[in-house]
Amino acid sequence: MTKASAAGKVILLGEHAVVYGRPAIAVPVSDVRATAEVTPLAGDVGVLIVAEDLGQSYRLDEPCETDAARALRATVRNTLQHLGVQAETQALRIVVHSQVPIARGMGSGTAVATALVRALTKHYGRHLTPRTVSDLVFRTEVILHGTPSGIDNTVVAFEKPVHFTKGQRAHILEVRGEFILLIADTGIRSKTRDAVEQVRRAWRADPGRYERLFDRIGAIVEEGRRAIIAGQVGDLGHLMHRNQLLLRDLGVSSPELDRLVRAAESAGAKGAKLSGGGKGGCMIALVDDGTRAEVLSSLLSAGASSVITTPVR
Incomplete structure (x- = not known):
């Protein structure tokens, strides 16, 4: 079994305006996390995604109707494609779970997607930079939020306080006073x-x-x-x-x-x-x-x- 996790987040200053090109500051919430576990799927070919918190399971090769299902499937497909792995030939069981409250503005979907990318990358013995992880998760953010700024995937992927402006390189903030x-x-x-x-x-x-x-x-x-x-x-x-x-x-x-x-x-x-x-x-x-x-x-x-x-x- 391969396991990885990702933190939640909060926006300290600047939400909504950040969508329109103004800066914002976000900080990770490392004490609440999402996890993803990848194990071989015995006796079958295909990818099964188990969303424990939703009580749902999704196969990668089957159609889905909800945003959550589409986001999970897209994250897996995009990550495997980036790694050069053919999804159709894999036999995987992926279980995702999140301590991050859902639909509360704390980045639960972002944390799950980030944990997924990290777990799959680790499963195939690869390494991705936080920037690459962030870019992959941003594609999931579009499914979840429509027109995201990019701040959520950035702060969760780097797991450090960030100063972020849409379309520009994020700056990691050095916190001089906790x-x-x-x-x-x-x-x-x-x-x-x-x-x-x-x-x-x-x-x-x-x-x-x-x-x-x-x-x-x-x-x-x-x-x-x-x-x-x-x-x-x-x-x-x-x-x-x-x-x-x-x-x-x-x-x-x-x-x-x-x-x-x-x-x-x-x-x-x-x-x-x-x-x-x-x-x-x-x-x-x-x-x-x-x-x-x-x-x-x-x-x-x-x-x-x-x-x-x-x-x-």
Whole structure:
């Protein structure tokens, strides 16, 4: 058996605007992971993909109807093709599992695809650079999200904080001062594709207004990049707060997200905001050792279904 894994992620600053050419910062969440296991399929020729979390199995040579099935099949086919392996002659059983919450803006689909690419590459005794893995997973992102920016596959493949602008080379950020994020789940599933399309419709209807909002978000991201590089992580809090206000103006927040953001900041978080597509999913709060327990308790009291603590270093 060959096994590989990949981390989840959150967007620290810049979601949605990143789709329109502005920068964004994303960080890996290494404590929650997706895994892929590859074993020979005895007595048969073909590739069987078992999605444990969905309770589904898919054969590579059979048609499929759901985005999840199409994404898994495409990831396997694209990876085998890149490795120069003929899919039709293989006999493989591939089992995928994810600890990353599904449809919460934490990159569950991206993590699964990345783990798949890594496991298949390892199974055939090959090595791919993080950039190549990212490029392969981006093709899966198109199936999952329609018009992705490319930030999710980049941060998950490199598993380091990244400063990303669509169409440009991503920059790995050196974090000079470690900081702590709490990731609180609203308990509401939210497809990134739907939120991205909602913003796109609004942008088409009023491009001037939305371009100005994207510019303001982009400026916040650049301030955040400078703060991280300088080790002034305390400055990230008010930047997160400002970013959240602009995301509300974009129309991608929700009453549940707003309630959790208020609860976190009232309990002592330096800043808080939604992370990912919005309209549900997760929010993040910047805390330190002195405020972590109180903010976590406040988030649970305000309705968070779960809270993950992750250091960023």
